[in-house]
Amino acid sequence: MQGCCIAYNARVTLPERISEELLPRVEQPGQYIGREVNQLVADGDWDAAELRVAIAFPDAYTIGMSHLGCQIIYWLCNHTPGVCAERVFVPWLDAERVMRDKGIPLFTWDTRREVRSADILAISLQYEMTFTNVLTLLDLAGIPLHSAERDDSHPLVLVGGPQADNPEPLADFIDLVVLGDGEVAMGDILGACRELKAAGLPRREWVAELARRFEWLYAPNLYEASYHADGTLESMRPVRDDLPVVIRRCQTPDFEKASFPLRPLVPHVQVVHDRVSLEIMRGCPRRCRFCHAGYTKRPLRYRSVDWVLRAAEEGIAATGMNEVGLLSLSTADYPQLHELGARFNERFASSRVNIAVPSLRVDSMLAHIPWMVSEVRKSGLTIAVEAACDDMRQIIRKKVADVDLLEGVRAAYRAGYRSVKLYYMVGFPGETQADIDGIVELSRKVSEARREVAGQSAAVTASVGWLVPKPFTPLQWAAQPPADYFHEVRSALRRLARGTPVRISTPRVERSVLEAVFSRGDRKLASVIKTAWQGGARFDGWNETFDAAVWDRAFEQTGVDPAFYAHRERSPDELLCWQHLYSGPAFDYLRRQYNELKQRTDERRLNPRST
Amino acid sequence: MRLRYLLRFAIEGDLRFISHKDTIRMFERLLVRSRLPVSYSEGFNPRVRLWLPLPRSVGTSAEDEVLIFEVTEELAPAATLGRMQVESPAGLRMRSLRPLAESIRPRPVRALYEVALAPGDCFRPDCGDVDLETLDKAIERFNDSTSWPIRRTAGGRRRAATRHMDLRPLVEQIRRSHTRLQFGLPVRQSGSARPREVLEALGLSAAQWSHRLRRVQVEWNPPLTD
Numbered sequence: 001m002q003g004c005c006i007a008y009n010a011r012v013t014l015p016e017r018i019s020e021e022l023l024p025r026v027e028q029p030g031q032y033i034g035r036e037v038n039q040l041v042a043d044g045d046w047d048a049a050e051l052r053v054a055i056a057f058p059d060a061y062t063i064g065m066s067h068l069g070c071q072i073i074y075w076l077c078n079h080t081p082g083v084c085a086e087r088v089f090v091p092w093l094d095a096e097r098v099m100r101d102k103g104i105p106l107f108t109w110d111t112r113r114e115v116r117s118a119d120i121l122a123i124s125l126q127y128e129m130t131f132t133n134v135l136t137l138l139d140l141a142g143i144p145l146h147s148a149e150r151d152d153s154h155p156l157v158l159v160g161g162p163q164a165d166n167p168e169p170l171a172d173f174i175d176l177v178v179l180g181d182g183e184v185a186m187g188d189i190l191g192a193c194r195e196l197k198a199a200g201l202p203r204r205e206w207v208a209e210l211a212r213r214f215e216w217l218y219a220p221n222l223y224e225a226s227y228h229a230d231g232t233l234e235s236m237r238p239v240r241d242d243l244p245v246v247i248r249r250c251q252t253p254d255f256e257k258a259s260f261p262l263r264p265l266v267p268h269v270q271v272v273h274d275r276v277s278l279e280i281m282r283g284c285p286r287r288c289r290f291c292h293a294g295y296t297k298r299p300l301r302y303r304s305v306d307w308v309l310r311a312a313e314e315g316i317a318a319t320g321m322n323e324v325g326l327l328s329l330s331t332a333d334y335p336q337l338h339e340l341g342a343r344f345n346e347r348f349a350s351s352r353v354n355i356a357v358p359s360l361r362v363d364s365m366l367a368h369i370p371w372m373v374s375e376v377r378k379s380g381l382t383i384a385v386e387a388a389c390d391d392m393r394q395i396i397r398k399k400v401a402d403v404d405l406l407e408g409v410r411a412a413y414r415a416g417y418r419s420v421k422l423y424y425m426v427g428f429p430g431e432t433q434a435d436i437d438g439i440v441e442l443s444r445k446v447s448e449a450r451r452e453v454a455g456q457s458a459a460v461t462a463s464v465g466w467l468v469p470k471p472f473t474p475l476q477w478a479a480q481p482p483a484d485y486f487h488e489v490r491s492a493l494r495r496l497a498r499g500t501p502v503r504i505s506t507p508r509v510e511r512s513v514l515e516a517v518f519s520r521g522d523r524k525l526a527s528v529i530k531t532a533w534q535g536g537a538r539f540d541g542w543n544e545t546f547d548a549a550v551w552d553r554a555f556e557q558t559g560v561d562p563a564f565y566a567h568r569e570r571s572p573d574e575l576l577c578w579q580h581l582y583s584g585p586a587f588d589y590l591r592r593q594y595n596e597l598k599q600r601t602d603e604r605r606l607n608p609r610s611t
Numbered sequence: 612m613r614l615r616y617l618l619r620f621a622i623e624g625d626l627r628f629i630s631h632k633d634t635i636r637m638f639e640r641l642l643v644r645s646r647l648p649v650s651y652s653e654g655f656n657p658r659v660r661l662w663l664p665l666p667r668s669v670g671t672s673a674e675d676e677v678l679i680f681e682v683t684e685e686l687a688p689a690a691t692l693g694r695m696q697v698e699s700p701a702g703l704r705m706r707s708l709r710p711l712a713e714s715i716r717p718r719p720v721r722a723l724y725e726v727a728l729a730p731g732d733c734f735r736p737d738c739g740d741v742d743l744e745t746l747d748k749a750i751e752r753f754n755d756s757t758s759w760p761i762r763r764t765a766g767g768r769r770r771a772a773t774r775h776m777d778l779r780p781l782v783e784q785i786r787r788s789h790t791r792l793q794f795g796l797p798v799r800q801s802g803s804a805r806p807r808e809v810l811e812a813l814g815l816s817a818a819q820w821s822h823r824l825r826r827v828q829v830e831w832n833p834p835l836t837d
Contacts, residue, residue: 019625024670024822029628035701037644266640268629268700320640320698351643352657 014105015112021102026095030269031061034087034109037266038318040078041086041110046117049084051194053077054108054118054155056088058125058133059541061109064089065265066273068327069161070124073186075261080190086110088121090133091140093538093545099140106140115141119193119203121155122186123174125163128518129511129541131170132533134159138173145530147175147221152203156193160185165296166471166578169518169525171220175207179216179581180250181282183258188214212242216250218581219243225523225577231564233522233575247581255282255301262311263318273325275356276315280308280340281328288386289396289597290425292470293329295584305340309347316353324348325356337368358382380419381412388424388438395600396428402442406449409458413450419459420446426489427467427481430601436489439464440496440504447501457501464493464504466512470519472584474593476576479569480516483509510548511540516566522577525565527558613650613660614685615713617835618678618695619706622667626702628822631666637700638663638678644698647691650681665719665798665829670822671806675829677719679711686710717835719798723828724806726792726820741815743787749813750785750792761808778804778812785809 012020023029046052055074057064064070070087077085086108091099098104106115115121121143123134138145143154150157159167160178167177178185192213196206211219222243226234238245252258264276283300284293312324324344328334344355385405386398393400409420424439443462450458466486469475486509493504518525532554539545555562570576572591579587622634629637639659642649651657661680667673688708696705711717728741753759759779765772781804783795792813796804806824807817 023625023628025818029625029669030630030633033625033628035625037640037698037700266700268626268637269633270636317644320643322639322643352651 014107014114017102017104018107018112022095022098022104025098026092028092028269031089032091032095032109033268034112036268038263039110039265040074041084043111045084046086046108046111046113050082051084051120051190051197052113052118053083053085053120053122053190054088054115055085056090056115056121056123056137058090058123058130058137060092060539061089061267062269062271065267065271066277067124067126068261068277068279069126069182071261071264071277072259073122073124073182074265076183076186076259077190079259080187082194083190086113086118088115088137090136090539096136096140096538105142106137116143116153116155118155119197120158120189122158122160125159125161125167125170127163127541128169128515129546130163131518131529132537132540134170134173135530135533136538146172148172150175150204154203156203156206158189162293162296163519165292165581166519166521167218167220168523168577169521169529171523172526173529174220176210177218177220178250179218179247181252181258182250183252185214185216185250187259189217208240208243212240214250215244215248218247220523223580227524231524233577235575236577236580245580249296249582251299252282252301256303256307260311262314264315264321266319266321274321275323275325276312276319276321277325277327278308278311278315279303279327280331281334284329285333286330286397286399288398289474289593290386290428290467290470291329292473295472295590297329298584302335305336305343308340309343312344312348312353316348316351322351322353323356324353325358327358331357332368341368380421381409381417382421382423383408384423385442386423386425387428387435388442389435391604392428392431392435392601395430395597395604402445405442406445409446410449410453413453413458417458418450418454419461421461421463422446424462424464425467426464426486428601429475429478429598430605431481432605436492437496439493440500440502443497443502444500459503460501461503461505462493462497464490464506466507466509468512468515468519471576471578472590474590474597476520476590477570477572477574477594480513480566482563482567483513486512508543508546508548510551511546513562513566514540514551517562518565520576520578521565524560528554528560531557612683613681614683615679615681615711616686616688616708617711617717618680618692618708619835620676620678621704621706622673622676622702623704624672624702626700627667627672628670630669631663634667635661635663637703638680641695641698641703642680645691645694647680647686648682648684650683664717665722667826668806668821668824671724671824671826673826675706675827677717677829677831677835679717715833717831717833719829720832721795721797721830722826723793723795723830724809725825725827726810726815726823727825728787728790728792746792746813746815747787750787753779753782753812754784759812761812763805763808776802778808782809782812785813 023032055070057067057070074085074087077083087110088106088108107113108115135145144150156176157174158176159174160182164177167174189210192210193206196209207219208222211217211222222240223236223238225236228234281302283297285300286294288294331337385400387393387396390401422443439462443460447457447460450456467480469478469480490506497504532551535550535553537547537550638661642659650660652660661678663678692705692708699705756779758777761776761778762773763776765774781796785794794809807821810817810820
């Protein structure tokens with residue numbers, strides 16, 4: 001009788017190895033299989049393309065597939081002649097382990113090609129806590145972590161997205177940064193790269209050539225930073241004369257006609273936002289002083305109701321999904337929201353398709369109750385109030401008054417809503433005890449408001465976030481309060497909420513401090529990121545994988561003080577490390593706003609009734 | 612009006628790695644994409660009315676599965692089946708579609724599984740060395756036994772519970788035909804064997820072999836006829 005019947009086939013391909021060696025050994029293999037409905041790439045497309053792009057989201061598939069921006073770029077690239085773009089996500093810990101054990105390189109999801117064989121690796125940077133995942137992507141792909149160590153055989157590492165507005169902590173690891181909207185920028189980059197490739201220009205030389213051509217494209221390694229003795233930035237200058245001193249922001253001029261994925265991909269497994277997502281508006285008419293997106297995503301642009309309905313119709317028909325998300329920074333500010341809601345329900349209610357909107361503003365909520373009521377699935381109501389006291393809300397320019405809030409939720413309760421989630425933020429400059437106590441107090445009032453309408457209180461979750469000052473906002477100079485302050489606030493809130501229908505939910509303080517470090521961090525932080533990653537930091541945005549101790553050790557080993565970045569108020573004349581990246585309003589304007597905010601909080605503290 | 616239809620399909624290739632829940636969601640969307648006049652449940656969260664009467668383990672391919680769904684208008688089976696195939700993801704193969712009377716509630720009574728042991732079916736040396744002589748002895752030992760105690764872990768991550776049970780009465784005679792291992796598992800409300808438990812009983816590591824399981828046939832009561 002024959003012994004082993006298994007024969008090793010030396011010609012085994014990467015797709016086969018993934019099927020045989022990776023998928024059987026991971027917990028949720030469905031997230032790695034690719035070939036979803038509406039995938040735009042077929043076998044052979046990668047090899048036949050003139051230009052190959054790997055579009056990476058530095059998080060798990062379940063998060064990345066919910067991100068509309070990546071789907072837009074994927075659609076745009078694959079509708080560009082000569083270009084093939086495939087998707088890449090970060091393998092979860094178990095998959096990374098198997099891939100390292102078996103020597104399986106990072107692959108693209110569409111047709112399982114080696115990421116290393118791409119011309120461009122385009123990474124979407126949405127969040128500070130995905131930085132270590134960027135290193136995982138590079139390392140698993142076999143691409144040297146440091147840009148300086150790459151050669152012409154390696155893909156160009158390009159990043160974009162909100163976190164790319166201050167890419168400095170990642171500067172050592174990336175080749176190019178797109179500032180601003182991706183639609184036009186990506187189209188221009190693809191055109192230029194095809195031309196450079198056809199002309200036979202070595203790939204490393206593309207970096208300078210592209211940065212020279214496009215005023216919104218930043219090549220961090222072609223800029224040199226020098227520092228004062230106290231660690232603050234002294235200067236940031238290009239190393240070549242033909243590069244701009246200031247990088248501009250790219251804007252998509254015709255939002256209505258901009259490239260948009262009308263046949264969205266249908267994930268095989270449940271993803272966080274499992275719906276057809278439509279961006280109805282870009283930018284925000286509000287100027288909440290803490291909001292990075294509100295200041296950087298200007299000007300305000302809308303899509304027409306007809307466009308939204310047509311895209312919804314096509315998206316639903318192409319996917320079979322039963323929910324449409326109307327995305328924007330402030331959906332309540334969409335000028336024709338009422339008309340859109342009414343026409344949407346008229347068209348789709350019989351096919352059980354409902355609308356999902358991000359958090360609504362209270363002052364306009366009342367007007368939307370009628371169509372929200374006819375939604376097929378009534379989820380809980382989410383309201384971003386940010387601060388508990390009216391006067392603090394005015395100072396941070398969050399224009400919501402208690403009286404409107406309570407009137408709004410009453411109307412929602414009458415319409416059948418039973419639970420409310422209120423978003424608060426703690427850590428604003430000049431914050432007082434009244435602001436903290438007010439969180440539970442206001443949340444209780446919101447809960448009790450249902451008693452008047454439905455005879456019993458509502459379930460209210462007060463989701464309290466810790467302030468992370470962001471670049472290009474008036475708070476970019478502000479100090480984040482120390483971790484102890486947030487710990488004390490959390491204990492106080494839990495104590496106050498005991499025995500009430502209010503549930504307090506807070507993120508990890510240690511993570512919010514790290515976010516503050518990296519959101520305004522400079523390139524000296526590269527060593528911290530690399531050390532933490534080498535120490536095992538992965539998926540730092542996930543509670544089950546975040547390990548604050550790894551980061552503490554990384555700061556210690558590299559001698560970098562996190563408080564310098566997170567808890568230090570910047571002086572008005574300090575050169576900020578994102579100042580050469582022109583992403584928002586003029587700094588003079590922001591500084592005036594910051595000074596006014598500080599002045600008003602000082603007045604408020606001295607005389608609580610004055611405001 | 613609510614009309615029921617019975618779809619028979621196969622799930623193959625890497626699509627077999629999606630879960631039972633994902634398979635249900637896949638069909639909900641597939642029916643809508645295929646423009647079928649689907650029927651929805653009432654209540655707070657309306658869902659397409661469909662049932663997969665026999666769940667399938669992640670990684671197990673299946674030759675002849677059953678989906679029952681409801682629509683509000685009569686369908687032309689051949690045209691509908693063609694439309695559904697067009698809308699299917701890679702790895703989902705439509706076999707047949709026919710109306711199902713309201714009074715008939717097909718219940719699975721037996722499932723037949725196969726594992727391919729043949730060269731060429733496996734690419735890597737680390738898929739395990741299968742010594743057919745040893746395997747035959749293990750099969751014989753299992754078939755000849757009257758009882759085969761195992762421990763089964765159930766429940767979620769937080770409430771993992773282990774219970775002792777006898778596998779033997781839950782498994783029919785195991786056979787090896789050339790390079791195919793074959794066994795039938797009765798499906799009972801009181802409890803059924805998991806295919807991976809059979810592999811483990813034969814000394815085949817489930818981690819190495821369970822993704823090669825194929826459910827080749829399911830018997831139903833009343834029997835299904837196309």
